[in-house]
Amino acid sequence: xxxxxxxxxxxxxxxxxxxxxxxxxxxxxxxxxxxxxxxxxxxxxxxxxxxxxxxxxxxxxxxxxxxxxxxxxxxxxxxxxxxxxxxxxxxxxxxxxxxxxxxxxxxxxxxxxxxxxxxxxxxxxxxxxxxxxxxxxxxxxxxxxxxxxxxxxxxxxxxxxxxxxxxxxxxxxxxxxxxxxxxxxxxxxxxxxxxxxxxxxxxxxxxxxxxxxxxxxxxxxxxxxxxxxxxxxxxxxxxxxxxxxxxxxxxxxxxxxxxxxxxxxxxxxxxxxxxxxxxxxxxxxxxxxxxxxxxxxxxxxxxxxxxxxxxxxxxxxxxxxxxxxxxxxxxxxxxxxxxxxxxxxxxxxxxxxxxxxxxxxxxxxxxxxxxxxxxxxxxxxxxxxxxxxxxxxxxxxxxxxxxxxxxxxxxxxxxxxxxxxxxxxxxxxxxxxxxxxxxxxxxxxxxxxxxxxxxxxxxxxxxxxxxxxxxxx
Amino acid sequence: xxxxxxxxxxxxxxxxxxxxxxxxxxxxxxxxxxxxxxxxxxxxxxxxxxxxxxxxxxxxxxxxxxxxxxxxxxxxxxxxxxxxxxxxxxxxxxxxxxxxxxxxxxxxxxxxxxxxxxxxxxxxxxxxxxxxxxxxxxxxxxxxxxxxxxxxxxxxxxxxxxxxxxxxxxxxxxxxxxxxxxxxxxxxxxxxxxxxxxxxxxxxxxxxxxxxxxxxxxxxxxxxxxxxxxxxxxxxxxxxxxxxxxxxxxxxxxxxxxxxxxxxxxxxxxxxxxxxxxxxxxxxxxxxxxxxxxxxxxxxxxxx
Numbered sequence: 001x002x003x004x005x006x007x008x009x010x011x012x013x014x015x016x017x018x019x020x021x022x023x024x025x026x027x028x029x030x031x032x033x034x035x036x037x038x039x040x041x042x043x044x045x046x047x048x049x050x051x052x053x054x055x056x057x058x059x060x061x062x063x064x065x066x067x068x069x070x071x072x073x074x075x076x077x078x079x080x081x082x083x084x085x086x087x088x089x090x091x092x093x094x095x096x097x098x099x100x101x102x103x104x105x106x107x108x109x110x111x112x113x114x115x116x117x118x119x120x121x122x123x124x125x126x127x128x129x130x131x132x133x134x135x136x137x138x139x140x141x142x143x144x145x146x147x148x149x150x151x152x153x154x155x156x157x158x159x160x161x162x163x164x165x166x167x168x169x170x171x172x173x174x175x176x177x178x179x180x181x182x183x184x185x186x187x188x189x190x191x192x193x194x195x196x197x198x199x200x201x202x203x204x205x206x207x208x209x210x211x212x213x214x215x216x217x218x219x220x221x222x223x224x225x226x227x228x229x230x231x232x233x234x235x236x237x238x239x240x241x242x243x244x245x246x247x248x249x250x251x252x253x254x255x256x257x258x259x260x261x262x263x264x265x266x267x268x269x270x271x272x273x274x275x276x277x278x279x280x281x282x283x284x285x286x287x288x289x290x291x292x293x294x295x296x297x298x299x300x301x302x303x304x305x306x307x308x309x310x311x312x313x314x315x316x317x318x319x320x321x322x323x324x325x326x327x328x329x330x331x332x333x334x335x336x337x338x339x340x341x342x343x344x345x346x347x348x349x350x351x352x353x354x355x356x357x358x359x360x361x362x363x364x365x366x367x368x369x370x371x372x373x374x375x376x377x378x379x380x381x382x383x384x385x386x387x388x389x390x391x392x393x394x395x396x397x398x399x400x401x402x403x404x405x406x407x408x409x410x411x412x413x414x415x416x417x418x419x420x421x422x423x424x425x426x427x428x429x430x431x432x433x434x435x436x437x438x439x440x441x442x443x444x445x446x447x448x449x450x451x452x453x454x455x456x457x458x459x460x461x462x463x464x465x466x467x468x469x470x471x472x473x
Numbered sequence: 474x475x476x477x478x479x480x481x482x483x484x485x486x487x488x489x490x491x492x493x494x495x496x497x498x499x500x501x502x503x504x505x506x507x508x509x510x511x512x513x514x515x516x517x518x519x520x521x522x523x524x525x526x527x528x529x530x531x532x533x534x535x536x537x538x539x540x541x542x543x544x545x546x547x548x549x550x551x552x553x554x555x556x557x558x559x560x561x562x563x564x565x566x567x568x569x570x571x572x573x574x575x576x577x578x579x580x581x582x583x584x585x586x587x588x589x590x591x592x593x594x595x596x597x598x599x600x601x602x603x604x605x606x607x608x609x610x611x612x613x614x615x616x617x618x619x620x621x622x623x624x625x626x627x628x629x630x631x632x633x634x635x636x637x638x639x640x641x642x643x644x645x646x647x648x649x650x651x652x653x654x655x656x657x658x659x660x661x662x663x664x665x666x667x668x669x670x671x672x673x674x675x676x677x678x679x680x681x682x683x684x685x686x687x688x689x690x691x692x693x694x695x696x697x698x699x700x701x702x703x704x705x706x707x708x709x710x711x712x713x714x715x716x717x718x719x720x721x722x723x724x725x726x727x728x729x730x731x732x733x734x735x736x737x738x739x740x741x742x743x744x745x746x747x748x749x750x751x752x753x754x755x756x757x758x759x760x761x762x763x764x765x766x767x768x769x770x771x772x773x774x775x776x777x
Contacts, residue, residue, distance in 0.1 A: 367610035
């Protein structure tokens, strides 16, 4: 049978429980803006009832702690999406810098400076002008200056590409140490979580681990595998183990072919990291695919124009009546030996404009047939089966499409990250209105319990006084 | 259903986007160019390269054609003078051939024709900007010189047969010169210098072999006709050049319009877009300010 004493006990338990619940609310409000904090809700448990003489008597409530409101699947999904978004984001940054080298020429005279497309046209136009007056020194000089302009702009672009690549390489090299410190931290947290709470959510520790995983996801592509006792193993997207429970495996870097490569143990995992995601993935893609691709196209352009123009000039007669020989070829550009490096090495070696062979082989110096042939190269398919201008036009279209494609992809990925973030925040974020409402509820509950306690006290006094109201108040 | 308590952060993201869009639109307005980077319009950027290439080719051809027009005009006027000189020589020879002149007058005709020969030689050696225009490809050497070692004297050509062409952007080849030997030492009985030298020899002694002189005079007449025919080639080139130049200028105008349409920012559209973006920005700022005000928070409504 329940007694007034038992009712006192139930009420004091309720007061304790309400205080603990208020503590949880206070903690939520305090951490409302803490990155990675997961909202906690108080756990209530009805106390085991007493059964006396076949009558079940309730024993009140206990507050048994709190639960972090977390959806592991959602969090892991968010991490994955962040890896992809970070990858396309860092690639986009690199590509934006890259495409700035090839800003479209608006057509006004001031904008043509540095535009390779205009330079190509001007070079062949200068040969066309020479047709009109093949012996004119000014026209010959303008051929050399157009050639110098093209060579300068192409080699400058190639040099800028190389320095962009070197800058990206430096950025990537720094990522390894960040990854290593994060994997070590996660391994330590793994150990603490496995020791402290092997079976249930580890709350704050879990928040920290998730925060570290989220940061790691910004850097590289990872897979998460839950192991026993709330442990966690992390691999790269392609399956190389980065950490398992309490042990982390350090990423190391080394120079291979002039760029930084990444090793796990003795295995070179650079290519896998490039496709894996994270900002490192995007940077490696830009460093190892995008920039070399653009550089190769420029090399091809420089190689084809240099060799074709040299060959055609060498086939004609210079103003002094001389023809090119094996020992002294009539070369306008430095003759490249291989496609690779042609853009960077493109330069004008001819210094005497009289060496331009406007006249055909064996013709008088007033002949213009070779100048006509050189001007006609503008419409000949001398660069990879395309005319030089078509080749450059396709090159800018391809580059622009790549950048535009990555932009679209990045926008979509960012939108999906925002969506997942919103879902995750909706579940795990601290909503101050919610907390205000909960606080009011618990406060009211606490007040009610106090009130009941006070009433009980009066009832108890009545019982002790046995009707005499003055003995105990 | 729970909502994201940090929705204001998302709104700030939208605000950033609105501002980025304003920045882009302002840069289009200030530069007047609609394609500021390749990714904005990759196909347009590629087309732009080709359009500019054609426009510049056309421009270059227009400049070249005005250069060669000068040369062709000089050639034409030189040949015009040659025709005048030869007509005069024929009239002198015809006078000498009718048998009414005394030997001293005949010798004087010989001297006058020799003067004409000098004049024609000088015209055949016409140069334009330091280059001999009737020398074929050997434009740096004087093409015609007369040797008086024999009688009649011989005028020799030291140029070659080379013909230059100017190619228009659409591939039309326009002839720029006629080699001097073709004009002045034409095949068979069409040699200007042969006929002039022969006539000088015919009249030099004062005694006229009428048969020979008439034959040589006829030869000069036929040579004159031949020069006129060669002059037609030069005139044709000038006509072709004018036509080609006009056609190219027309194409260039069209291409420039196309290129301008492609690259130039459409100011009214951009201004409208900018105004919309600004409105959006203001609206977002108002919403954020409203949501951030303390009165919207439940805590602010609690007593105490």
